Amino acid sequence: MSKIFPFQAVRPARAFAGLVASRPYEDYSEAELRAQLDFNPYSFLHIINPGYKFQHEIAGEKRFGMVKNRYLEFKEEDILSKDANSNLYIYKINTREHTCCGIIAAASVEDYENNVIRRHEDTIAQREELFKEYLKVVGFNTEPVLLTYPDNETVDAILKDAMMQRPEYEFGTNRKEIHSLWKISDPEKIKNIQAEFAKMEKLYIADGHHRSASSYLLAKESRDSNPDHTGREPYNFFMSYYISESNLRIYEYSRLIKDLNGHSKEEFLILLDECFRIENRGLNVYLPERKNQFNMYLDGEFYSLYLRKTHFKVTDSLSELDAHILYEKVLKPILGIKDLRKDKRIEYIHGRNDLIEIKTRVDSGEFAVGFGMLPTQIEEIKQIADENLIMPPKSTYIEPKLRSGLTIYEF
Structure with a gap:
């Protein structure tokens, strides 16, 4: 009550x-x-x-x-x-x-x-x-x-x-x-x-x-x-x-990362390929259409990332959350971002700001790569709360x- x-x-x-x-x-x-x-x-x-x-x-x-x-x-x-x-x-x-x-x-x-x-x-x-x-x-x-x-x-x-x-x-x-x-x-x-x-x-x-x-x-x-x-x-x-x-x-929060954790662009893409199907979109802005899809801006080009089903195992409602997937599959293992609150190499832009800001800040050299995703849905938030789970920082801009x-x- x-x-x-x-x-x-x-x-x-x-x-x-x-x-x-x-x-x-x-x-x-x-x-x-x-x-x-x-x-x-x-x-x-x-x-x-x-x-x-x-x-x-x-x-x-x-x-x-x-x-x-x-x-x-x-x-x-x-x-x-x-x-x-x-x-x-x-x-x-x-x-x-x-x-x-x-x-x-x-x-x-x-x-x-x-x-x-x-x-x-x-x-x-x-x-x-x-x-x-x-x-x-x-x-x-x-x-x-x-x-x-x-x-x-x-x-x-x-x-x-x-x-x-x-x-x-x-x-x-x-x-x-x-x-x-x-x-x-x-x-x-x-x-x-x-x-x-x-x-x-x-x-x-x-x-x-x-x-x-x-x-x-x-x-x-x-x-x-x-x-x-x-x-x-x-x-x-x-x-x-x-x-x-x-x-x-x-709204969603996009992630901007200052460097590729010592990887070259080619090495980074090869590491991503293990978990994602990657398509180079060139200068065409890509927006995800459904869950488990991400957009990426790297070295002057946009990419679409589709999570491979073989790398997707549902254990609870948090495991299905795109912000959590990006952390577990990319930010932590490949880019070395372990603490999403304190690491100085990551910055967040809420989804009300245009993707052009991501492009501008990566093109300027301030950041090496940017990631975007679809907004979290209210039902996802409720389910995670009902299971007493915790969403990653900056999962939602409300x-x-x-x-x-x-x-x-x-x-």
């Missing part, structure tokens, strides 16, 4: 919403970031980059304390304020490619602990601990974990009805996106949504494994140190964006990417 809870979000005033909302920090170029910080005093970036006020780079726990100070300043200036009542929040994003819609709500740490909320990616303990300390100091979270659920007609109907009303926010961005947000405050509608989620045995983390793991660590620490723990304290929940499977967009600062969850 899955759970979904309303909460009292801290939000920008209507007039400030488009100015406050920001993309993820790492998504900005240095020039964009400086422009936002110089010319938009309302940007949420001022909260998460508090040292800019003093033109000084600040890190560690000192930064955490200053993030909290900037956050409190935004509240004191009435740029941000807390809703009087608990609500569910509908967040809709229209882009040039598609429209997605979901519910921002509080998810249960207990569901995460009991594997009702299932995960498919590994996390790094050091990052979990760092973000837990960050949450503990600042006392809020502004980046929802993406949780996906099977399409549900009843939930869709409730959302559609709520969106007939005037949104709390509606603003455009320089990326030609329209962001809209509505509140669901009617107790009966909230109860009906909760009843539908109670019928779902499982939810899946689409994006935000470290955020959810850190929230769990914070909840466990807070619970253990609180003799009056009831289970209703804010630390027992974490902000999430509940989105139906049909609203998700999943959208939507939400704006920070529109809803904030306080602990």
Whole structure:
């Protein structure tokens, strides 16, 4: 049984919403970031980059304390304020490619602990601990974990009805996106949504494994140190964006490798031939058509790689995953890439970027070879999570990417 809870979000005033909302920090170029910080005093970036006020780079726990100070300043200036009542929040994003819609709500740490909320990616303990300390100091979270659920007609109907009303926010961005947000405050509608989620045995983390793991660590620490723990304290929940499977967009990550691990081009192709049927496509861009097919760019030419059936043995759902096959058959044994997270010889480009970028970066000499594949499907992600397996790093690039600062969850 899955759970979904309303909460009292801290939000920008209507007039400030488009100015406050920001993309993820790492998504900005240095020039964009400086422009936002110089010319938009309302940007949420001022909260998460508090040292800019003093033109000084600040890190560690000192930064955490200053993030909290900037956050409190935004509240004191009435740029941000807390809703009087608990609500569910509908967040809709229209882009040039598609429209997605979901519910921002509080998810249960207990569901995460009991594997009702299932995960498919590994996390790094050091990052979990760092973000837990960050949450503990600042006392809020502004980046929802993406949780996906099977399409549900009843939930869709409730959302559609709520969106007939005037949104709390509606603003455009320089990326030609329209962001809209509505509140669901009617107790009966909230109860009906909760009843539908109670019928779902499982939810899946689409994006935000470290955020959810850190929230769990914070909840466990807070619970253990609180003799009056009831289970209703804010630390027992974490902000999430509940989105139906049909609203998700999943893209692939391409792999770029800096060298051929000491092999000549000819030696490398001969080694690949053991596991793959190879066809030289010349300057014709090749895109895989089905699973177990890969595209490769090497020395000014595109290649198609088809996995030989004699080298394909299914042992579990992970063994069928293209990202895992590429690692097991090429990256590790031939190119010597053993640690996909730490090896400096590998870089990733998500599939929303054109293959021309791969060609450009290989042609420049920065990289020796690039590989691409089809995107992972949601059913593959769910099956791997159900089997308690872990996908290789950078197996999926998932959208939507939400704006920070529109809803904030306080602990």
